[in-house]
Amino acid sequence: MxxxxxILLVISLSLLSAFSIxxxxxxxxxxVINNNCARCHNARAVxxxxxxxxxxxMPHMREKAHLTGKETQAVLEFLELTSxxxxxxxxxAPEKIIAPDGKQLFTQFGCQGCHSLKGDGGTVGPAxxxxxxxxxxxxxxxxxxxxxxxxxxxxxxxxxxxEQQIKAIAEYIKS
Amino acid sequence: MLKLLPFAIATAVASGQLLANEQQNNSRFALAGYGDVxxxxxxxxxxxxxxxxxxxIFLFSLSDKMHIEAETEISVDENGETEIELEYADIHYFxxxxxxxxxxxxxxxxxxxxxxQHPSWINRSAFSPGIYGGLGGHGGYQPMQGLLPVMSDIGVxxxxxxxxxxxxxxxxxxYMTNGLAAEAPHDDEEDAHDDEPVLDEHEEEVVDEHAExxxxxxxxxxxAWELPELAFEATSADNxxxxxxxxxxxYAFLPGIEVGASYYTAKYDEKLxxxxxxFDINWIGNHYIxxxxxxxxxxxxxxxxxHEENKVITFDRNGWYLQATFMAGKMFNVLQxxxxxxxxxxxxxxxxxxxxxxxxxxxxxxRAVIKATYEDTTVQDGEDxxxxxxxYSYGF
Numbered sequence: 302m303x304x305x306x307x308i309l310l311v312i313s314l315s316l317l318s319a320f321s322i323x324x325x326x327x328x329x330x331x332x333v334i335n336n337n338c339a340r341c342h343n344a345r346a347v348x349x350x351x352x353x354x355x356x357x358x359m360p361h362m363r364e365k366a367h368l369t370g371k372e373t374q375a376v377l378e379f380l381e382l383t384s385x386x387x388x389x390x391x392x393x394a395p396e397k398i399i400a401p402d403g404k405q406l407f408t409q410f411g412c413q414g415c416h417s418l419k420g421d422g423g424t425v426g427p428a429x430x431x432x433x434x435x436x437x438x439x440x441x442x443x444x445x446x447x448x449x450x451x452x453x454x455x456x457x458x459x460x461x462x463x464e465q466q467i468k469a470i471a472e473y474i475k476s
Numbered sequence: 477m478l479k480l481l482p483f484a485i486a487t488a489v490a491s492g493q494l495l496a497n498e499q500q501n502n503s504r505f506a507l508a509g510y511g512d513v514x515x516x517x518x519x520x521x522x523x524x525x526x527x528x529x530x531x532x533i534f535l536f537s538l539s540d541k542m543h544i545e546a547e548t549e550i551s552v553d554e555n556g557e558t559e560i561e562l563e564y565a566d567i568h569y570f571x572x573x574x575x576x577x578x579x580x581x582x583x584x585x586x587x588x589x590x591x592x593q594h595p596s597w598i599n600r601s602a603f604s605p606g607i608y609g610g611l612g613g614h615g616g617y618q619p620m621q622g623l624l625p626v627m628s629d630i631g632v633x634x635x636x637x638x639x640x641x642x643x644x645x646x647x648x649x650x651y652m653t654n655g656l657a658a659e660a661p662h663d664d665e666e667d668a669h670d671d672e673p674v675l676d677e678h679e680e681e682v683v684d685e686h687a688e689x690x691x692x693x694x695x696x697x698x699x700a701w702e703l704p705e706l707a708f709e710a711t712s713a714d715n716x717x718x719x720x721x722x723x724x725x726x727y728a729f730l731p732g733i734e735v736g737a738s739y740y741t742a743k744y745d746e747k748l749x750x751x752x753x754x755f756d757i758n759w760i761g762n763h764y765i766x767x768x769x770x771x772x773x774x775x776x777x778x779x780x781x782x783h784e785e786n787k788v789i790t791f792d793r794n795g796w797y798l799q800a801t802f803m804a805g806k807m808f809n810v811l812q813x814x815x816x817x818x819x820x821x822x823x824x825x826x827x828x829x830x831x832x833x834x835x836x837x838x839x840x841x842x843r844a845v846i847k848a849t850y851e852d853t854t855v856q857d858g859e860d861x862x863x864x865x866x867x868y869s870y871g872f
Contacts, residue, residue, distance in 0.1 A: 326642065328642070332642070335731055336642075336643070336730035336731040337730065337731070339731060339760060340728075340730075340731065340734060340758060340760060341588075341592045341593055341598050341758075342597070342598045342843075342871070343839070343842040343843065344842065345842060345843055345871070346841075346842055346843075349843070349872075350506065351503075353502055353503035354503055354506040355506075356502060356503065356537065357503055357504065357505060357506035357535045357536065357537045357543075358506050358508060358535060360535075360537060360543035360568065360570070361508075361533070361535050361543065361545050363570075363576070364543075364568050364576050364578065364635060365591075365592060367635065367637050367645065367647045367726075367728075368637075369573050369574050369637055369639060370570060370572075370573040370574075371573055423731065424731060424760075424761070424762050425731075427806070449841075451812075452805075452812050452813070453813070453840065453841050454805075454812070454813040454839040454840065454841045454842050455842070456842040
């Protein structure tokens with residue numbers, strides 16, 4: 302009996318520890334979408350609804366998909382970020398978005414939430430390691446500017462990025 | 477006084493603008509949902525017909541803590557009558573970051589098909605899985621007699637989530653609802669049931685051939701007993717003082733796998749009960765999805781023994797399905813948007829049947845799909861069926 306209690310105690314502490322670390326982490330909205338939405342359905346395109354509508358829809362999905370409040374908020378922040386026009390996004394976070402730092406942009410827009418790179422990342426979208434090598438930089442730029450140009454069923458959002466920033470991300474992916 | 481007028485007007489205009497901006501950024505209402513149009517050809521029913529449904533979901537945010545949702549299914553039946561069914565209408569109160577209280581009419585969290593996967597733009601087949609077949613208004617009549625409908629009932633529930641890092645979670649759902657009742661007997665139906673079961677929406681005719689007497693452990697010959705029909709349709713009344721209880725516990729290793737165990741128990745009469753136990757899996761890979769459920773049901777019934785005394789016997793049934801989807805478009809560019817689906821289902825111990833289904837889906841975009849499914853059902857003591865359907869489903 303004593304050993305069972307000890308085992309349960311260790312398991313409980315491990316769970317609490319794991320939870321508390323996660324609670325402090327910055328949650329990626331893109332990663333939440335990749336991990337949860339695709340469990341039941343294709344990821345929906347951001348532009349299907351306005352942000353005020355997403356704010357009403359997300360509490361519904363919170364209960365359906367067993368999301369925490371923080372995860373729900375992270376998704377909303379991601380949707381808000383990706384639904385901005387390029388100039389507005391730069392106005393919101395000029396330091397981060399204007400700087401053509403591919404790695405920073407790659408992280409900021411949560412690319413790895415849906416795409417894997419070097420074996421790490423989501424699975425909603427294809428792995429990015431060989432994309433530019435196989436399809437060329439022209440395809441990559443066009444895909445980010447108009448994600449549905451080659452696949453009408455693609456749920457990828459159009460990111461508020463200019464061509465210079467897209468090229469910076471491409472450089473980071475190639476490196 | 478007049479000096480204050482411009483100031484008052486300016487204040488009113490500024491307030492109006494602030495309110496307008498606030499309303500622009502925060503809405504209280506959103507409309508979502510799904511619908512479908514289906515052409516179905518059945519050998520057994522000797523019919524071929526088009527049908528259509530529209531299933532709007534009305535969403536309201538009362539505050540950060542309170543959220544209201546309601547789903548109605550609007551369709552036309554074979555007599556041309558418009559049917560409107562309230563699928564759910566409930567309010568969520570977010571007690572904390574991880575705990576949600578729900579009250580109202582809601583989809584019971586039993587397995588994954590019922591609460592989450594049954595909408596036609598989410599279900600990868602044009603038909604319901606065999607073990608849900610023909611029940612609950614989500615599949616129409618099918619020769620494979622389902623074990624459960626998609627259950628929706630009125631009551632209260634609690635959901636709790638334990639995140640274990642960013643890739644693992646444990647889900648708990650528990651609920652208490654009005655529960656089910658015995659279906660009122662219909663003279664015309666009784667005759668029909670002698671030969672072959674006729675299924676109505678939200679009801680299950682329980683006809684088990686494998687059962688044991690509760691006390692004497694004597695095997696029951698189903699054909700010798702009068703068998704109960706159960707009405708799962710939610711009502712704002714309860715025929716007894718007992719409530720239905722149930723819940724689901726699930727483990728998710730995100731984004732790849734979710735496995736769960738469900739339980740539901742209710743008294744449909746003062747002394748007679750119904751219990752369902754289920755296990756489910758949802759396994760998602762880069763190019764494939766595998767969904768499956770196993771369900772076991774136990775239904776009590778009064779029967780007279782040779783001394784003309786009532787005793788309780790329990791009828792067991794079980795069944796399972798497994799549906800595999802290969803998302804070919806993710807692997808081959810030339811097949812962009814194309815899925816191939818294969819599904820197997822079987823029911824055991826009563827009305828034994830097995831069903832194979834094969835399908836091909838084409839996604840027009842991420843929320844609109846055309847599904848073509850062929851299914852072949854073999855019924856042990858009844859007529860086999862082959863049917864084909866093309867369904868155009870959309871989420872909105």
